[in-house]
Amino acid sequence: MTAQSPVTARRVKMAGLYAVLIILLLVAVVPLLWALSSSFKPVSEIFVYPPQLWPSHGTLQNFSDLFNNVPFPRWLWTSLWVSIVATAVAVFFCALGGYAFAKYRFPGQRILFDIMFSSMMIPFAVILIPLFVEMARIGWADQYVALIVPWVAPAFGIFMMRQFIVQSVPDEVIEAARIDGASEFGIFLRVVLPIVRPALGALAVWNFLNSYNSFLWPLVVLSTEERFTLPLGLNSLVGSYSREYGLVMAGTILAAVPTLLLFFFLRKQLIEGLTVGSVKG
Numbered sequence: 001m002t003a004q005s006p007v008t009a010r011r012v013k014m015a016g017l018y019a020v021l022i023i024l025l026l027v028a029v030v031p032l033l034w035a036l037s038s039s040f041k042p043v044s045e046i047f048v049y050p051p052q053l054w055p056s057h058g059t060l061q062n063f064s065d066l067f068n069n070v071p072f073p074r075w076l077w078t079s080l081w082v083s084i085v086a087t088a089v090a091v092f093f094c095a096l097g098g099y100a101f102a103k104y105r106f107p108g109q110r111i112l113f114d115i116m117f118s119s120m121m122i123p124f125a126v127i128l129i130p131l132f133v134e135m136a137r138i139g140w141a142d143q144y145v146a147l148i149v150p151w152v153a154p155a156f157g158i159f160m161m162r163q164f165i166v167q168s169v170p171d172e173v174i175e176a177a178r179i180d181g182a183s184e185f186g187i188f189l190r191v192v193l194p195i196v197r198p199a200l201g202a203l204a205v206w207n208f209l210n211s212y213n214s215f216l217w218p219l220v221v222l223s224t225e226e227r228f229t230l231p232l233g234l235n236s237l238v239g240s241y242s243r244e245y246g247l248v249m250a251g252t253i254l255a256a257v258p259t260l261l262l263f264f265f266l267r268k269q270l271i272e273g274l275t276v277g278s279v280k281g
Contacts, residue, residue, distance in 0.1 A: 098161025
């Protein structure tokens with residue numbers, strides 16, 4: 001038997017890679033297609049066997065009921081404004097913390113950075129109960145502020161901004177701004193932030209998705225139905241005595257629209273922010 005040529009071996013590897021990617025794509029896309037199809041089906045057709053991707057009797061009744069019979073607009077608005085505020089605050093403080101770790105030298109810097117970085121290894125389930133007890137004791141239980149304040153400076157965001165600033169913001173630029181008489185905070189606002197815009201966009205997308213899709217923490221801290229976020233609201237449609245799967249599917253499809261729009265407008269910053277340093281030695 002003759003050995004395979006380098007070209008043939010490369011083609012086999014690429015074919016295998018594409019096959020794996022296609023399988024992963026189907027795993028991700030098929031549930032979305034099924035949810036989209038089910039949102040236009042009456043309940044009697046959603047769980048027919050064998051499953052039918054295309055609805056036999058398409059209807060908009062699920063979307064109509066979503067707006068007329070349940071407070072879907074309020075759930076959506078609550079999730080949107082909470083996620084926008086949480087993202088804006090987190091991006092600012094993460095950039096500020098990352099800038100401090102990247103460009104300043106102060107006593108205990110290494111220890112503080114190690115503690116901050118190590119906190120990413122702690123499962124959220126470990127701090128869930130203590131965090132709720134803290135929110136309850138200061139009077140923030142069942143308040144929107146409890147959905148924002150605990151996440152104003154996530155460790156991943158600080159680490160990400162620190163790495164980006166180290167690689168993208170030369171010390172000479174900062175020194176030149178100081179010589180020109182700029183204040184330290186002014187340097188951060190007018191010099192550093194414009195340079196790290198791609199990282200800010202990537203961090204904004206990551207933080208918005210985390211806040212917008214959050215389910216466990218709002219489930220624990222919110223007890224009033226009028227304050228429900230979108231994930232909690234959709235979950236309430238599937239209870240012990242009522243299972244409105246058609247409404248859930250319609251709500252899921254509409255809930256995906258803001259995230260798709262966010263990715264569409266910030267996709268350039270997201271890609272640039274996530275690939276920083278990939279071609280540097």
